[in-house]
Amino acid sequence: MNVNHRQYNLPNHPVVVICIDGCADEYLDCALSLDKTPHLARMIRDGWRGKARGALPSFTNVNNTSIVTGVAPSVHGIPGNFFINPENGEEVMMNSHEFIRCPDLLTAAQREGRKVAFVTAKNKLRTLLGHHLVEAGGIAFSAEKAGDATLANDNIEKVEELVGYPTPPIYSADASLFVFRAGAALLEKGLADFLYLSTTDYLQHKFAPDAPEMLAFHEAFDQALGRILACGASVVITADHGMNAKNNADGTPKVLYLETLLNERFGEGTTRVICPITDPYVVHHGALGSYVQVHLGEASPPGERVREVADYLIRLEGVTEVLPRDLAALKLELPLDRLGDLTVLSARDVALGKTPADHDLSQLQGGLRSHGGRYEEMVPLISSQPLTGELETLASADPRNFDAFKFACP
DSSP, X not given: OEETXXXXXXXXXXXXXXXXXXXXXXXXXXXXXXXXXXXXXXXXXXXXXXXXXXXXXXXXXXXXHHHHHTSOHHHHOOOOSEEEOTTTOOXXXXXXXXXXXXXXXXXXXXXXXXXXXXXXXXXXXXXXXXXXXXXXXXXXXXXXXXXXOOHHHHSOOOHHHHHTSOOXXXXXXXXXXXXXXXXXXXXXXXXXXXXXXXXXXXHHHHOOTTSHHHHHHHHHHHHHHHHHHHTTOEEEEEOSOOOEEOBOTTSSBOEEEHHHHHHHHHOTTSOEEEOTTOOSOTTTTTTOBSEEXXXXXXXXXXXXXXXXXXXXXXXXXXXXXXXXXXXXXXHHTOOGGGOOSEEXXXXXXXXXXXXXXXXOOTTOOSSOEEOOSGGGOEEEEEESSOOOHHHHHHHHSOOBGGGHHHHHOO
């Protein structure tokens, strides 16, 4: 199977790729060290564990699209959850398959005769990534809308009956656990043999790796993982991004409101800041991450204006990178035509926003944990199979999280 100029050899046994949303490596370390995940420990012992570099910005839509296409955002065209459409200047949520510019592995595997299923916690990913798979005859549904799944729209029905659990609230651990349990049930019932399972990072936004809530989650995840492994599946686990606390010493969110600062420095309305982390689930993060786009409008001369604003931004404490459009596209592997004039990234403990009025932080409890920048770029990569040959070489070089299906289908 050749997809986007990469070769995948479909094995005779089931294949499962799992994306644990927001899973920095330390989350697994804590669970493993306290013996909460014996099936995961066995998988690592018999297979391989390492780290991989995710796509930037380290956001959900960007990286899930990379994982199911096997390529960087410069190829698939998704640079964030949210952007300014250059055709009309409107701010747009990138939750439609129409924004994706290349084929995906799930649809290709379905057309090769595999029984493919895509299960995600967030319905936004079902909308973004499941359209072509369903058209090809595969199964795609979200935990968020599991009770609404139909044969006409999702190629499956009675999902709650299949999984044995009711449709969970999206702001819950159960939303992610439903995904794992659904994957196990689809395998056990013979309804699928090629699966992509993607969760939500609600818990990771709320809790540190050693929190009791996280340990309980990983213990329940491990039970579902045991069922998946018992079906004889080759399993690869990775994440879309990591997670870091972004707080002051007193526990309050540590935020640079860039549009406010730029308005004060260059004049009201002269710049426009876009936070590409913005999505329908802002309770997670208040639309604050470590990566934003800055649009400078029609200022003239444009080159001088870009340099002036970039020089100001890079001098702000907590800002680590300020890249003009061409350099951001090259260095971060992003689609040039969907970027602002400047791309800005921040330090590990700093979040970037527009203005205080644009971000509702009232629902954040215990401070802010978020992602988007380089400090959330490195993620786990675990294979249930030992690595040999080409994969051993790939793992020793610069493995990416969007190599996950390559590791699962060597």
